[in-house]
Amino acid sequence: MLKLMYQLWAGLSGDKLEKLQEEEQVEKPFIRKQMKIRFPERGRSGKxxxxxxxxxxxxxxxxxxxxxxxxxxxxxxxxxxxxxxxxxxxxxxxxxxxxxxxxxxxxxxxxxxxxxxxxxxxxxxxxxxxxxxxxxxxxxxxxxxxxxxxxxxxxxxxxxxxxxxxxxxxxxxxxxxxxxxxxxxxxxxxxxxxxxxxxxxxxxxxxxxxxxxxxxxxxxxxxxxxxxxxxxxxxxxxxxxxxxxxxxxxxxxxxKNLDAREKALEREAELEDKSPKAKAKSKMSKAEREARKKQKMQAFQQAKQKSKGLKNSKRWN
The missing domain is CATH 3.40.50.300 (P-loop containing nucleotide triphosphate hydrolases)
Incomplete structure (x- = not known):
């Protein structure tokens, strides 16, 4: 019965649905709203x-x-x-x-x-x-x-x-x-x-x-x-x-922190390698995923090179 109600609800036009509701032949399925949760605050603190x-x-x-x-x-x-x-x-x-x-x-x-x-x-x-x-x-x-x-x-x-x-x-x-x-x-x-x-x-x-x-x-x-x-x-x-x-x-x-950026990029690459199922579920096309991977690797190499350059400059100065 419940399944039929949902089928009717999804398939009927607005006018037909309203008419059936008025005749009490179809009841709108109950959809619970997710309540918003907010931290209770007690005024404003000082600066x-x-x-x-x-x-x-x-x-x-x-x-x-x-x-x-x-x-x-x-x-x-x-x-x-x-x-x-x-x-x-x-x-x-x-x-x-x-x-x-x-x-x-x-x-x-x-x-x-x-x-x-x-x-x-x-x-x-x-x-x-x-x-x-x-x-x-x-x-x-x-x-x-x-x-x-x-x-x-x-x-x-x-x-x-x-x-x-x-x-x-x-x-x-x-x-x-x-x-x-x-x-x-x-x-x-x-x-x-x-x-x-x-x-x-x-x-x-x-x-x-x-x-x-x-x-x-x-x-x-x-x-x-x-x-x-x-x-x-x-x-x-x-x-x-x-x-x-x-x-x-x-x-x-x-x-601002090159070491942290390198670690973050390494962590992302590692997670992607370990999660083939997650990649399969992605809405991105294969070409988009390859482009994204290439972009990340380029960013990683640039950050690494920049970090190396900074270390060398400190070494010689």
Whole structure:
């Protein structure tokens, strides 16, 4: 019966369909709209959100930061990048006041700076005795219960899971629940440590869209380069105990950092070689794909040659 309804709906002209609807012979199939999720904001913060002055910090015998300086203003969306173990997550903890610098200062702005922190082990802090719905509802100040259910639904929590205790959830489900809890917490500053871990593609897209429309400040650490490209307008690279500032988006960072551009091109070429199925599904023709591959290789060679030239010039000067 349902199949017939869809066939009629798709095949009938507008006039005939309206007539049948008036006669109650055909019912329009129900199509659920995807609700938009937005981070709740609490007004505007002051212009100065985070200030780091001559900060030094060591972990065990390793110096992570040595006289680091940076200022982060209202509305900036910043990616902190660098190799594993360089101190990216530690920097977020220092900003949040969860750790103290060995010397120097890390200052949150005084006027209405309300941070909302998402850390990698967020799921471990959930109350195991609470239900899925109660976990999110207890921090959702201005959300209707139907909107909370809609958010949980978008993160793959079906109706029969809402009254389930957190202790009965899998690791991935706990991570997604922690993400939902994060999404409803009011703030003017988002601090995110690998937020896309354990998220499926629709949830990642929801997060990207919500951040894009967020008027507050965002500071994120992420290995998901696509996610970073979608949301940031400034890049901070942790390097040799300092913070190198690239006042532009991720493409600007790649343009200015030849080593990073080479690695990005190598990574793209490697992914394409490992994903023949993805290439087969592409809408591009074979000729277009070959042209794109050639273009990438040319860009890679040009970047490599330019990098070599710069190194040689430094060597002889």
């Amino acid at each position: 100065e959100v985070v200030t780091i002055k001559n900060m030094g910090f060591s972990y065990e015998d390793k110096v992570l930061f040595e006289k680091a300086n940076i200022s982060i203003g209202r509305g900036e969306k910043i990616a902190i990048i660098g190799p594993n173990g360089c101190g990216k997550s530690t920097l977020l903890k220092l900003i949040m006041g969860l750790q103290s610098p060995d010397n120097g200062e890390v200052i949150l702005g005084e006027h209405n700076v309300l941070p909302n922190y998402f850390e990698q082990n967020q799921a471990e802090a959930l109350d195991l005795e609470k239900t899925v719905l109660d976990t999110v509802a207890e921090v959702a100040e201005d959300w209707r219960i139907d909107d909370i259910k809609g958010l949980l639904g978008r993160c793959n929590f079906k109706a029969d899971m809402l009254d389930r205790k957190v202790s009965l959830l899998s690791g991935g489900e706990k991570a997604r629940l922690a993400f939902c809890k994060f999404m409803v917490t009011p703030s003017t500053l988002l601090v995110l440590d690998e937020p896309t871990n354990h998220l499926d593609i629709p949830s990642k897209e929801m997060l990207e869209e919500a951040i894009s429309e967020y008027e507050g400040t965002v500071i994120t650490v992420s290995h998901d380069r696509y996610f970073i490209k979608q949301i940031v307008n400034r890049v901070l690279e942790v390097k040799d105990g300092n913070l190198e500032d690239y006042n532009g988006d991720y493409d600007y960072y790649l343009e």
